[in-house]
Amino acid sequence: MSPLLTISDLAVRYGNDVAIDGLSLTLEGHGIHGLLGRNGSGKSSLLSVIAGLRKATAGTVMLDGQPVFENEAATTRICLIRESGDTVEDSETIATALRYAADMRPHWDQAYAERLLGTFGLERKSRVGKLSRGQRSALGCVLGLAARSPVTLFDEVYLGLDAPSRYAFYEALLADYLEHPRLIVLSTHLIEEVARLFSDVIIIHCGKLVLREDAETMTTRGASLIGPADAIGRATLGMNVLAERSLGPTRSVAVYGATETLLDRARDEGLEIGPLSLQDLFVHLTAQGDRK
Numbered sequence: 001m002s003p004l005l006t007i008s009d010l011a012v013r014y015g016n017d018v019a020i021d022g023l024s025l026t027l028e029g030h031g032i033h034g035l036l037g038r039n040g041s042g043k044s045s046l047l048s049v050i051a052g053l054r055k056a057t058a059g060t061v062m063l064d065g066q067p068v069f070e071n072e073a074a075t076t077r078i079c080l081i082r083e084s085g086d087t088v089e090d091s092e093t094i095a096t097a098l099r100y101a102a103d104m105r106p107h108w109d110q111a112y113a114e115r116l117l118g119t120f121g122l123e124r125k126s127r128v129g130k131l132s133r134g135q136r137s138a139l140g141c142v143l144g145l146a147a148r149s150p151v152t153l154f155d156e157v158y159l160g161l162d163a164p165s166r167y168a169f170y171e172a173l174l175a176d177y178l179e180h181p182r183l184i185v186l187s188t189h190l191i192e193e194v195a196r197l198f199s200d201v202i203i204i205h206c207g208k209l210v211l212r213e214d215a216e217t218m219t220t221r222g223a224s225l226i227g228p229a230d231a232i233g234r235a236t237l238g239m240n241v242l243a244e245r246s247l248g249p250t251r252s253v254a255v256y257g258a259t260e261t262l263l264d265r266a267r268d269e270g271l272e273i274g275p276l277s278l279q280d281l282f283v284h285l286t287a288q289g290d291r292k
């Protein structure tokens with residue numbers, strides 16, 4: 001059965017610090033969801049509440065209609081791999097970490113885990129406490145992928161991984177997802193590197209949901225327009241202008257929610273129309289608004 005994750009009016013506070021502020025979101029079926037947000041926007045807090053590791057201050061997280069917090073039936077179906085790489089005690093070996101994961105994870109694939117160790121150059125007998133930061137992250141990738149959990153959450157797992165290892169992770173994730181579709185959430189700051197993996201994108205800012213859109217729609221709705229300032233002014237009437245910049249008489253704008261009709265108007269004005277990358281869209285959408 002494909003999972004249904006329902007997050008309703010979620011709030012997470014640490015004393016007076018608001019990490020998540022009335023966020024509602026439904027994730028259904030299979031997909032690789034990109035979770036984007038600036039530093040301190042609440043990604044890790046959100047993921048740890050989804051995984052049932054932290055109690056929400058208010059609101060609920062339900063998996064297939066059941067609350068996840070203090071509910072083993074739900075939490076065994078959710079695997080969160082955190083940026084800290086806190087998988088097992090430092091004194092344990094990688095082999096032990098794999099054994100624990102095999103005990104905890106009903107869909108664990110030991111042969112796949114062993115292959116992934118080879119991919120990331122990890123040794124079964126190595127002590128976790130002696131791993132470098134990147135090797136710790138690689139172990140997190142192995143544990144998260146081989147768990148094959150119906151809901152798999154990767155929270156900035158790439159920290160410390162070098163570029164070849166990050167690309168190996170992306171390739172493994174995509175190949176394994178295609179063979180074993182599941183609900184994956186990947187939080188990342190390396191947007192351009194992973195954008196191609198996302199089936200949809202969730203952007204949060206100051207603990208609130210700013211945008212949730214499937215990746216394909218997102219690329220068709222965003223555009224950059226360049227041309228004379230007066231023509232830009234006429235063409236962008238009715239468009240959602242996220243950012244603008246002037247260079248002498250020329251102006252460039254980033255717009256979101258552009259329909260074909262509006263873009264036709266921009267073409268008629270002789271404007272140069274280009275794509276808006278996910279990274280640019282993210283930067284513009286999260287450029288304003290300080291946490292209170």
Ligand SMILES: Nc1ncnc2c1ncn2[C@@H]1O[C@H](COP(=O)(O)OP(=O)(O)OP(=O)(O)O)[C@@H](O)[C@H]1O
Pocket residue numbers: 014017018019037038039040041042043044045046
């Ligand atoms: N244990 C904690 N105690 C107090 N405040 C916390 C704690 N953990 C997080 N916060 C605060 O909650 C807010 C959200 O933090 P969170 O770690 O969820 O953000 P994030 O989006 O994962 O950030 P980053 O991208 O920098 O890792 C921040 O303001 C942070 O200072």
